[in-house]
Amino acid sequence: MQFPQGFQAAAIAAGIKPSGKTDLSCVVSDTDCSWAFAGTRSTTAAACVTRNREVYAVGGPVRALVVNAGNANAATGKRGAHDNADLADALGSVLNVAQDAVLTASTGIIGHLLPMDRVLSGVEHLPEELSPEADPFAAAIMTTDLVPKTASVTLSTGARIVGTAKGSGMIHPDMATMFAFAFTDAQVDQAALRAAFGAIVNRTFNAVTVDGDTSTNDMALVLANGQAGVVDSAEFLAALEGVMRDLARQIAADGEGATKLLTVRVTGAATEAEALAAARTCCVSPLLKSALHGNDPNWGRVIMAVGRSGAGVNIETMTVAVQGTPVFAGRPLPYDAALVSASMKAEEVIFEVNLGVGDAVGEAWGCDLSAEYVSINAEYTT
């Protein structure tokens, strides 16, 4: 996949990942970008999130993003904060742009200092690898992901949006997921973009969960360099939401140990926030995720998860359907359990829940819980 006009990326193996795979990358725009950012709400946020938030508050344009995978540079104290600033500074120097026009993103194990000698000598080599290809960048930001995640859309004016993201554990974003990056050559007003971004993140990345664990390094970012000219704002925002939703679903489907995508659609809620809370609590429930893994239409676990989400329900008018089969409508309904179980042997399993109290809707995505998840996280330090 090609980046939008004016964007290029580079990716190299700097020796951060023990596997020797590409782990240091950057995306550069040849002109200034307006941008929006959402970072984790974690109170132990990593150095990259803290610094990007500071740069964001200043509000100036940006030109580049540098990403390392294999080391989160989180819980690394003042030394970690210095290293992060040095990384931005180094990329700014080789690209000849201001340090404040460079954003950073680190992902990987928490609590280890970055190997700065290897990182800084790697940065020196990034400019020679720059190309308009997005795929090497999407691969270099991966950690336990099995597949790279990209999505794109072309607007009516010909402007494009290209998004990339990574998962795949410690995924229960509380602001954004670690990481989702969108790049566009559309000309977008920065204030309008920032005003709309929070709600879009809430309906997309904040609606995906793999394990309920919120990362210290989560971030979602959109960079717009304007090279394809003015676009209709409503069309752009809808298209951006589509790209982010696509990436969010890809993250859920590639959750650690996942064998299928879980989609929970909630209707009949009092508010969108309650609909999203109910849907998200279903997606994070280890019991529902385990039942999904075993193709068990155990809808009682949906009732349980909705009940603990705090969303208002009317249990007498509440309904639940599994893969289109109604199983509860104020009381248990008779259904063919073998047939519904067979229908759950699919790449995507959809639970539909009507809370019976209002008109608001929400959707969330997750995955099944497998023994493989435990094995990934018990046997490897990630």
Add this chain to the structure above:
Amino acid sequence: MQFPQGFQAAAIAAGIKPSGKTDLSCVVSDTDCSWAFAGTRSTTAAACVTRNREVYAVGGPVRALVVNAGNANAATGKRGAHDNADLADALGSVLNVAQDAVLTASTGIIGHLLPMDRVLSGVEHLPEELSPEADPFAAAIMTTDLVPKTASVTLSTGARIVGTAKGSGMIHPDMATMFAFAFTDAQVDQAALRAAFGAIVNRTFNAVTVDGDTSTNDMALVLANGQAGVVDSAEFLAALEGVMRDLARQIAADGEGATKLLTVRVTGAATEAEALAAARTCCVSPLLKSALHGNDPNWGRVIMAVGRSGAGVNIETMTVAVQGTPVFAGRPLPYDAALVSASMKAEEVIFEVNLGVGDAVGEAWGCDLSAEYVSINAEYTT
């Protein structure tokens, strides 16, 4: 273990559990009891929780508790509420006490009507099985528990408190766990007991988690029949908290698929609520639980879990220790990973976390996450 004076229990196999094990039981006091109760905050609470809450609000004394295991009678609509009332009524009739002096508790699968023919004919046989032995009762309330859970203490006056509890999945109590019952022959003022009970539940049952999933049927209950006379109130409440804490730890250690107990002690918090939130978030983290299973001293996952708990931290003065070994103090500390990993091969693993902001403390308990948890919940409808 014998019940306190004046309490007797009975347990039979009524045919609710497919295994044929005992599944219908009751505890009866031969005189009126003052009592306190805490039920799940789930908005899809089961019929037994809803009815006990109503009886509790009336505030009269109680005489008996009837429990069935194997069927939660939750999400069963109006018919389920009727069945639950009929169960209380039936036990009241055979014991010759008022229906409002009988509490109910159901545990097991959600979304199935109780087999009332078998339940009601079972109730007829309960009186002939009554005895002062607590163990048959503790066994009859089990579902996926591997071991029965009891605890007792004798006060200075000779009065006793005997507690029983069950786990072992859908354990993330948000008021109480499903179930914890304490019985005492101490004479206790009901208003004082009820006033103190919420805080005790918060520090004990609300501090235990197996999977983050809050049950529809959680309840904690204490019945005091006064037959051993007046006791010092402070001594009694401290003893009650000890019994409930003991049961809470037993529930965590016997969590579905668990191979070890996880204890997280938080100090240096701004408030007790924040200390408990930080400790509890560590105990529910699938990533920390998986690392624990693999004896991996991956303390970065503690930093992550505390960060997402919302508790205030000062990352520069925060400290973390694993089994007594300091691993973080504002920055990563050098430690012998092989040695710490070896020390984690224990029945109980203790993480100590100082948030570095205040004086409040809190403790929570959980267990490791194993492939067995997934297997239990993917392969069996529970």
